[in-house]
Amino acid sequence: MKPVDPRLLRHARATRGFLVGSVLLGLLNAGLVIAQAVLIADIVVGSFQQGLGSDELTGSVALLAATAVGRALVSWLTERAAHRAGAAVKSELRTRLVEHAAALGPGRLDHRRSGELAVLAGRGIDALDDYFARYLPQLGLAVAVPAAVLAVILTEDWVSAAIILGTLPLIPLFMVLIGWATRAHMDRQWRRLSRLSHHFLDVVAGLPTLKVFGRARAQVENIRAITADYRRTTVRTLRIAFLSSFALELLATISVALVAVSIGMRLVHGELDLHTGLVVLILAPEAYLPLRQVGTHYHAAAEGLSAADEVFGVLGTERPRPGTGTAPDARTADLRLERVTVRREGRAGEVLSRVDLTLRPGETVAVVGPSGAGKTTLLNVLLGFVRPEPGGRVLIGDRDLADLDPASWHRQVAWVPQHPHLFAGTIAENVRLARPDADDAAVLRALRDAAADADLPPGRRVDEGGAGLSAGQRQRVALARALLTERPVLLLDEPTAALDGLTEARVRETLRRAAGGRTVLIVTHRPALRDLADRVVELLPAGAAGALPAHGSPDAADGAGGAGAT
Known part of the structure; x- marks a missing residue:
């Protein structure tokens, strides 16, 4: 799955502004993260090394509280913008899907089952909620925060920066490898859901006939079997999601541990001052966190993206350009x-x-x-x-x-x-x-x-x-x-x-x-x-x-x- 599906940008204009807003909010959040790390280091060093009293630390503590409130406010704004953009995109996509299907007419859509189109217009487009509410905002943070944090760490301690720079690319690499397997599972899951929906609609429409011929019970068993198949597929997909989250967490934890061990050794030998060590140690997890969250939210977004593929398949069907002329009077025309x-x-x-x-x-x-x-x-x-x-x-x-x-x-x-x-x-x-x-x-x-x-x-x-x-x-x-x-x-x-x-x-x-x-x-x-x-x-x-x-x-x-x- 591409980080941002270009077809969403083409078919849903609300996506473009939201992406720009996500990056800007991500940069603001990165600034607050860096300020928070520096303030914590100032307070700890001032209190334990410099012997500063509470009166002298009041300003730093107040600023630290302000940055915490600021991060919460940025998080709220990001979530609010995500939900608003998601609602706008879903409305726009659903309108385009229905209008395009109507313009294609029954002659070009009869190869698509009505149950499939109903699921696409309903559950399919609704599944994009997680993509906009979780995945895209986190993607904005993953672009802005690691770059800003790494730039600050590089100015403070190039050894730690080198460790982070060497291990950070491993996370997106593992995300891609895991994502390929997950996407295949999500595609199969979506096909099973479409099959279940279509079969259920057919059974409901033909229920009187099935009752007359005594076949209603057999169809109930068929639906039960398809439902069980869908349940098993969902569990298998969740198993991959949990394992991938564990793998990403383990990789990030080991990377941060390498940075911590390096800082600790140099602090013991006097090669690094406490303030710099604290700033780097607090910022190091923040460099990995957005990428880890992207990997986690990928699985929430995968179902919506699988459905979006089907939606774009309909929207991509060539629609003949309608004429504009007035039809002759059929009472006199051959x-x-x-x-x-x-x-x-x-x-x-x-x-x-x-x-x-x-x-x-x-x-x-x-x-x-x-x-x-x-x-x-x-x-x-x-x-x-x-x-x-x-x-x-x-x-x-x-x-x-x-x-x-x-x-x-x-x-x-x-x-x-x-x-x-x-x-x-x-x-x-x-x-x-x-x-x-x-x-x-x-x-x-x-x-x-x-x-x-x-x-x-x-x-x-x-x-x-x-x-x-x-x-x-x-x-x-x-x-x-x-x-x-x-x-x-x-x-x-x-x-x-x-x-x-x-x-x-x-x-x-x-x-x-x-x-x-x-x-x-x-x-x-x-x-x-x-x-x-x-x-x-x-x-x-x-x-x-x-x-x-x-x-x-x-x-x-x-x-x-x-x-x-x-």
Whole structure:
């Protein structure tokens, strides 16, 4: 671990001022340490060698008390500044993480689990407290105090200075060696915590299903096993922390003992006066103390730095520069994909390969194809969540989607994903997200059109993620949300996959009515929805040979590079 992660300086401006303040407070503390050592030596020598009385030593004692108060005040200021800087940095990093994740969109973040992002935004960033409250302030002291103390000792006794100069570098050397082992353990610990969090969230979300199939107890055992693994990793990491602290303490103690023995021998032989010996002996431990404390606080900071690596991994994901243009009116504009190729992180090969497709205003097109062919990715491309590789483009009328303001385009699009997300609240509140100004009658009409009026009353409350609702119910709420918007483009990803035949027939009739005047793209495997479409396009996996032949008029045939119309 680097003493100061440069990415924190880049992403968190509050860090820069705090570092400067830490060094300045460290220098002030070094001055007080030196003054305290000199005053103690003055008092001891004056009392035992020079026979000075209490009246003559009153000034020195008062100054010594003042330096003690000053050191306490500097310590308080350092801690206060550390907590304020830590709070500012955490707030700034958390805001940047959430904004960046939102800007990346689901198309670029679907390889990251929601549990991992939740831990990063919460526990992960909170773990930086120790880094700012303990490690960085001590790092400021480690820069200022040893240098100032060594400079004073060098002017007083070059032999002691030579001993300190020879042994002092051993402490950071051992810190680096121990730190490498500790960092590896902390990285493993953080990965286990992320795995535990994600698994726990999945179990909670799927608890009704697990209970139905009698698998809840098995998942409890899985969580218990993961928790025990995390506990063992934590104990192993603490063992390394304690051993490293012991090693650093032992090294510093032996170094100070060498200085003390040297001073004692020279005092006995009259080669060194008592005042100088006391000043050097009092200052010698202060030269080692800040470095020892840095080594100790390193372990408190290591977890936060491991989490920060993950945070910077998200922040380092390239975010496409949004356009600024206004999207053309989708009621009159064609939607065209030209030679669209998409590659995804963690997946070999191409998801989409040189796909050409045109959607005309008011047209309903069904997209079919085997699993993994890229049908959902095609919708993400149309939504602007995923950008095609260079050479491909998405056109709204004659405007490239990459040049348009995403909000301007999204205001014209209603989208029903394959796995819609519902928020904690009532059914009506979830439907009204699409149009906050909609009245109760409009919400009821949208629910009725989505065949959700019988079993999903508007006042019914649902938990986060739609927990407690079936997959089909969640789909119908999402469909009602999309229908409420009355937007000119409707993108549907398997909207009836979890519906029974009767409910699907109702939804099919609703979609037939809703398609009037709208451009509709339906990803489906269901024959009923295929029959609803003006045109059916088969999307084959990238690299598959050919496509189904086009039937019907030539105008209906969009089939280059992996897409064919039937």
